[in-house]
Amino acid sequence: xxxxxxRWDLVFAIIGMLALGIGVLxxxxxxxxxxxxxxxxxxxxxxxxxxxxxxxxxxILSAWVGSTLVMLVTAIAAxxxxxxxxxxLEEYGARNWFTDLIEINVTNLAGVxxxxxxxxxxxxxxxxxxxxxxxxxxxxxxxxxxxxVVIVATREAIRSIPVxxxxxxxxxxxxxxxxxADHILPYSTPGILTGVIIGLARAIGETxxxxxxxxxxxIAFLPPAPIESTFPYVSFDWLMAPFTVMPIQMFNWTSxxxxxxxxxxxxxxxxxxxxxxxxxxxxxxIRYRLRKNIKW
Amino acid sequence: xxxxxxxxxxxxxxxxxxVQPQPALERKAETRDLHFYYGSFHALKNINLTxxxxxxxxxxxxxxCGKSTYLRCFNRMHDLYPGNKYEGQIRLYPDDTNLLGREVxxxxxxxxxxxxxxxxxxxxxxxxxxxxxxxxxxxxxxxSLLDDKVEEALRGAALWDEVKSRLGxxxxxxxxxxxxxxxIARALATDPEILLxxxxxxxxxxxxxxxxxxxxxxxxxxxxxxxxxxNMQQAARVSDFTAYMYLGELIEFGVTxxxxxxxxxxxxxxxxxxxxx
Numbered sequence: 001x002x003x004x005x006x007r008w009d010l011v012f013a014i015i016g017m018l019a020l021g022i023g024v025l026x027x028x029x030x031x032x033x034x035x036x037x038x039x040x041x042x043x044x045x046x047x048x049x050x051x052x053x054x055x056x057x058x059x060i061l062s063a064w065v066g067s068t069l070v071m072l073v074t075a076i077a078a079x080x081x082x083x084x085x086x087x088x089l090e091e092y093g094a095r096n097w098f099t100d101l102i103e104i105n106v107t108n109l110a111g112v113x114x115x116x117x118x119x120x121x122x123x124x125x126x127x128x129x130x131x132x133x134x135x136x137x138x139x140x141x142x143x144x145x146x147x148x149v150v151i152v153a154t155r156e157a158i159r160s161i162p163v164x165x166x167x168x169x170x171x172x173x174x175x176x177x178x179x180x181a182d183h184i185l186p187y188s189t190p191g192i193l194t195g196v197i198i199g200l201a202r203a204i205g206e207t208x209x210x211x212x213x214x215x216x217x218x219i220a221f222l223p224p225a226p227i228e229s230t231f232p233y234v235s236f237d238w239l240m241a242p243f244t245v246m247p248i249q250m251f252n253w254t255s256x257x258x259x260x261x262x263x264x265x266x267x268x269x270x271x272x273x274x275x276x277x278x279x280x281x282x283x284x285x286i287r288y289r290l291r292k293n294i295k296w
Numbered sequence: 297x298x299x300x301x302x303x304x305x306x307x308x309x310x311x312x313x314x315v316q317p318q319p320a321l322e323r324k325a326e327t328r329d330l331h332f333y334y335g336s337f338h339a340l341k342n343i344n345l346t347x348x349x350x351x352x353x354x355x356x357x358x359x360x361c362g363k364s365t366y367l368r369c370f371n372r373m374h375d376l377y378p379g380n381k382y383e384g385q386i387r388l389y390p391d392d393t394n395l396l397g398r399e400v401x402x403x404x405x406x407x408x409x410x411x412x413x414x415x416x417x418x419x420x421x422x423x424x425x426x427x428x429x430x431x432x433x434x435x436x437x438x439x440s441l442l443d444d445k446v447e448e449a450l451r452g453a454a455l456w457d458e459v460k461s462r463l464g465x466x467x468x469x470x471x472x473x474x475x476x477x478x479x480i481a482r483a484l485a486t487d488p489e490i491l492l493x494x495x496x497x498x499x500x501x502x503x504x505x506x507x508x509x510x511x512x513x514x515x516x517x518x519x520x521x522x523x524x525x526x527n528m529q530q531a532a533r534v535s536d537f538t539a540y541m542y543l544g545e546l547i548e549f550g551v552t553x554x555x556x557x558x559x560x561x562x563x564x565x566x567x568x569x570x571x572x573x
Contacts, residue, residue, distance in 0.1 A: 095378055164417035168479070171371055171413075172430040172486065173406040182429070187420060293466055294420040 031273060038266030046267060050220040051249065055260030060268050062219045063249035066135070067204055067275075069223060069238060070245055073139020074146065074203050079196055081143070082150025083185075086192075089151070090158040091180055110148035117145045118212025126213050133214040135223060136239040141209050146199030153195020157188035190290035197283035201276045207247040217252040219244045246272045323389055324349040324490060324520040325370070330384035330396075332365060332374070339365045341544045343384070347490065347537075352512060352521040354535035354552065356528060358567065362544040363524045367492050370395065370522065371409045372402035388489070407434070410483035411492040415499050416475035418467035418482075423459050426467045426478055430486035445485050452518070453481035454511050473504025480511065484519075491515065493523040497530065509534050528568055532556050540564045 049059025085106075093099040121141035131137040161184060169179045223241030227234060246268060253265035325347040332340035340362050347353050355363040365374075372395065374380040386395040388408070395405050410430075418426050427446045428436075436442060446463070450456040455477045459470070467478055476496060483491060493512070497505040512521060512534045525531050531538050532552060539549040540559075548555060548564045559565045566572040 162417070164413055164415055165419060167373060167376065168413060168417040168419065168482075169429070170376060171373065171406055171411040172433055172482065173403050174429075174433045175403060178433055182432075183419065293468075 031270075034266045034269045034273070037263050038268070038270040041263045041267040042270065046264075047271075051218055051252075052220075055256075055258055055264055058253075058261070058264055060246065060249055060271065062222060063244050063246045063268065064271070065222055066215075066219075066243035067245045069135045070138045070142060070210075070243065071200055071204055073136055073239070074142040075196065075200060077140055077143035078146050078150050078199065082147050082196070083154050083192060085147075086151045086154025086158065087180060087184065090155050091176065091184060106148050106151050110152065113208075114145055114206055115208040115212060117141055118209030120144070121209060122213050132240065133216070133242055134240045135243045137213055138210055138215060138243065138245070141213055142203040142206060145206065145209065146196075146203050149199035149202065150192070150195055153198070154188065154192050157191025157195070158184055160191065161187050187294060190287045190294075193290075194283045194287050197279050197286070201279040201283075204245075204276060204279070205247055205272060207245075207251060210245055210248060211251075215248050216242050216244050217248055246275070321351065322349040323347070324351075325389065325395075326385075326387045328385045328387065330366075330369065330382070330386065332362075332369060332383070333381040334365075335379040339544050340369070343546050345539055345546060345549055347520055347522060349389075349520055350516055350518070351536040352516055352523060352534055353537040353539065354531035355522065355524045355539050355541060356526070356531050356567070357541035357547075358572075359526070360543075361541040363541050364494055365544075366541070367494055367522060367524050368411075370405075370490065370492055371411050372396070372405045373411070375402045407486065408488060409490045409492060410486060410488035411494065412476070412479050412483050412496050414495045416472060416479050418470070418475050418478050420466065420468065422464050423467050423470070423478060424463040427481050427485050430482060434486070446481075449481040449485035452484045452515070453477045454507065454514070455481055471504070473500050473507060476500060476504070476508060477511065480508075480515075484515075488519060490520045490522060493521065493525075495524050495526060498526070505530075528556075528570075540567060542567075 046059045047064065048061055049057060050061050051063075052058040089099060089103065089106075093102075118141065121137060121144065125131045125137040125140055126133060131140075165183060165187070166179060169183050174182070219242060223238035223243060224235055226236070226238055250265050250268045250272065253261045253268065256262075323346050327343050327345045327347075330340055330343040331338065343366060345353075355366060357363050368374055369382060369386060374382070382396045384396065387393065388395050393400060395409075419429065421429075424446055425432075427449050428442045431442060431445055436445075447456060447460075450459060455474060458474060459465075459478075462469075467475060470478060476499075480491075480496075496512075497508050500508065509530060512523065515521060516536075523531075523535065535552045537550065538552045538555040540547045540555065540561075540563075542563060548559060548561050550560075555564065556568060559568060563572070
């Protein structure tokens with residue numbers, strides 16, 4: 001009797017392991033395939049060279065610099081907006097039809113295809129605001145894309161704070177802002193950071209919206225440096241510079257007929273995957289480090 | 297426990313909440329015709345009760361009788377959630393302020409009335425910062441003043457000797473009973489006039505419970521105490537006055553010894569003797 005009931009434990013365990021195995025194996029196969037094709041191309045030169053018509057001299061310098069700068073803009077724009085919106089919805093917003101409407105909208109935004117954000121950004125940032133096909137326009141586009149992720153992560157992190165902690169702070173006479181600044185934000189930081197990094201990891205691989213706003217596919221120069229030797233030493237010209245990003249560079253190479261470019265694409269893919277994975281690893285590490293002091 | 301100075305007059309039926317103390321006792325807070333609603337649920341019905349200064353008053357009654365709800369009216373905790381409504385007054389003396397008045401800011405109320413919760417809820421900060429938080433909220437930042445107040449509060453909560461060498465450690469490293477005493481220290485640091493306890497020992501072992509009860513008895517000389525407990529023996533041990541509540545109503549209120557030895561209402565007696573509840 002017990003044995004026959006326990007058989008279902010086994011059946012489910014096998015189904016679960018199969019499901020898990022398919023997911024892991026598919027990724028492992030892709031990764032190993034890229035590793036075999038791309039690894040021979042990887043060298044220091046690959047990171048420090050611009051794209052070229054000759055596959056052997058081509059590199060990803062402009063792509064990784066572009067990706068880094070775009071991510072920087074994305075993070076700077078999405079983090080304060082997302083945290084602010086999340087904190088407002090959880091702590092300040094009254095529960096009424098208006099906040100319900102916003103809530104439904106935020107949840108739905110996370111499911112909007114990224115190309116739609118690209119179209120919006122093309123109309124709004126590129127033409128309406130006159131930002132052109134720049135690092136700034138691309139960063140803001142991706143910020144829109146990951147904003148729902150940051151908002152949802154912020155809200156989840158805030159909700160995981162026990163009611164007792166919040167009431168304890170209010171009971172001491174704290175105002176809403178004191179509770180938010182002294183307790184809610186510090187204790188939800190691990191969760192928020194995790195959400196931000198996972199959002200950025202998604203954004204770094206996005207291709208469609210960046211193509212839509214018109215990133216260049218072949219670019220053999222870097223945006224102006226943010227630090228200058230003359231007064232005022234910092235420059236924001238790079239924000240308005242044309243750019244390319246890793247996935248576009250990859251896409252460009254895969255559409256070339258020569259086999260040597262396929263190897264370059266695989267190598268670029270490898271770099272992109274490693275970048276994404278290390279961002280996720282960073283998220284896990286940060287969560288672990290910060291959560292160590294918080295037990296409930 | 298036994299307060300010889302207090303005697304009760306015979307009560308008139310239907311007016312359960314009247315106690316006539318000797319002049320030696322001053323009233324600290326007076327609840328008048330209090331009704332409380334969670335949305336459309338009428339949780340407290342016509343409560344009239346006097347808290348006496350520097351005395352311990354216990355609220356007892358079966359689960360769901362409204363004792364915690366009543367306790368949380370005193371520091372306006374219900375204001376944190378939408379849809380709650382108070383009617384009536386809780387007047388705080390000597391200045392005769394209506395704690396439930398619309399013109400009274402709940403933060404002002406919480407500055408004067410502290411609360412210790414059912415489950416110890418230290419902040420994930422250091423022991424020192426936990427105790428100092430109430431003062432920081434009030435804008436105190438002078439280190440020497442904070443140091444003095446933190447020590448005084450920890451001594452008041454009988455925790456100083458155990459933690460004085462590790463004030464910079466996280467509060468989570470303390471045991472359950474120590475955490476609850478830390479929360480008491482945190483509540484004491486701001487020199488409250490009334491200290492509210494919401495079943496403070498329900499999550500603690502008997503030894504930690506005994507130390508908290510002892511502490512409550514000690515604190516009586518400094519502050520008026522209102523404690524919710526579902527442990528009748530605890531009410532008998534620590535309180536001077538006891539109020540028995542049932543289904544949102546105050547059934548009986550009086551000197552603890554009288555309530556426990558000669559309750560006037562059959563229902564109170566049934567609850568106290570364990571036949572009901």
